[in-house]
Amino acid sequence: xxxxxxxxRHKITKRGQNxxxxxxxxxxxxxxxxxxxxxxxxxxxxxxxQNEAQLEKSRLLSDRFSAERPxxxxxxxxIQRTEQGxxxxxxxxxxxxIAGGINEQFxxxxxxxxVL
Amino acid sequence: AQxxxxxxxxxxxxxxxxxxxxxxxxTRDTTYYLFWYKQPPSGELVxxxxxxxxxxxxxxxxxxxxxxxxxxxxxxxxITASQVVDSAVYFCALSELGGYNQGGKLIFGQxxxxxxxP
Numbered sequence: 001x002x003x004x005x006x007x008x009r010h011k012i013t014k015r016g017q018n019x020x021x022x023x024x025x026x027x028x029x030x031x032x033x034x035x036x037x038x039x040x041x042x043x044x045x046x047x048x049x050q051n052e053a054q055l056e057k058s059r060l061l062s063d064r065f066s067a068e069r070p071x072x073x074x075x076x077x078x079i080q081r082t083e084q085g086x087x088x089x090x091x092x093x094x095x096x097x098i099a100g101g102i103n104e105q106f107x108x109x110x111x112x113x114x115v116l
Numbered sequence: 117a118q119x120x121x122x123x124x125x126x127x128x129x130x131x132x133x134x135x136x137x138x139x140x141x142x143t144r145d146t147t148y149y150l151f152w153y154k155q156p157p158s159g160e161l162v163x164x165x166x167x168x169x170x171x172x173x174x175x176x177x178x179x180x181x182x183x184x185x186x187x188x189x190x191x192x193x194x195i196t197a198s199q200v201v202d203s204a205v206y207f208c209a210l211s212e213l214g215g216y217n218q219g220g221k222l223i224f225g226q227x228x229x230x231x232x233x234p
Contacts, residue, residue: 033219035222048219101213105163105222
């Protein structure tokens with residue numbers, strides 16, 4: 001059984017550049033989540049997809065951030081005009097949505113972004 | 117407002133000691149779920165347990181046990197006879213059922229770093 005995969009695992013960029021990350025969820029999972037984790041902190045929710053629909057976005061997700069899940073399978077997270085404060089681990093998770101309940105989320109290895 | 121507090125930032129024990137990691141949560145919802153995740157030095161979050169708000173039974177899985185008490189809004193995690201491989205950061209998380217579109221986002225605590233020394 002293939003878990004959640006993320007690409008790239010590491011990204012170093014210069015301030016002002018655009019970056020894009022990819023997440024491939026567990027194949028039968030219809031829900032996909034993006035989180036951001038900085039050193040010494042717990043992950044913080046960014047956004048969530050149910051199939052291809054983006055249903056919730058955090059206030060943390062500024063207008064420089066955009067996420068897509070075009071066919072309800074893989075997802076991309078793009079950050080435009082990166083800032084040093086964007087340096088963090090970006091985590092993707094997926095779960096199987098159930099009516100009237102919440103299943104556990106399975107996390108990928110993350111993409112570590114460093115903005116110089 | 118939703119909030120998870122893990123007051124213990126770091127805990128250090130010697131192998132074979134028992135250790136309890138505390139988790140206190142806040143929510144206004146009557147239906148919610150609580151989770152524990154382990155983040156080893158390799159970095160990938162590993163799911164340990166899910167518990168819904170209507171199930172207050174304690175759970176035991178091998179050396180791991182969880183104590184859920186709604187009266188004190190706590191969901192504590194105990195490792196019995198700790199081992200070096202238990203060294204990791206442990207996160208408690210809360211998810212409110214809410215409306216359908218809310219989708220179960222996780223609100224994490226700040227984590228407790230457990231160090232088990234041989």
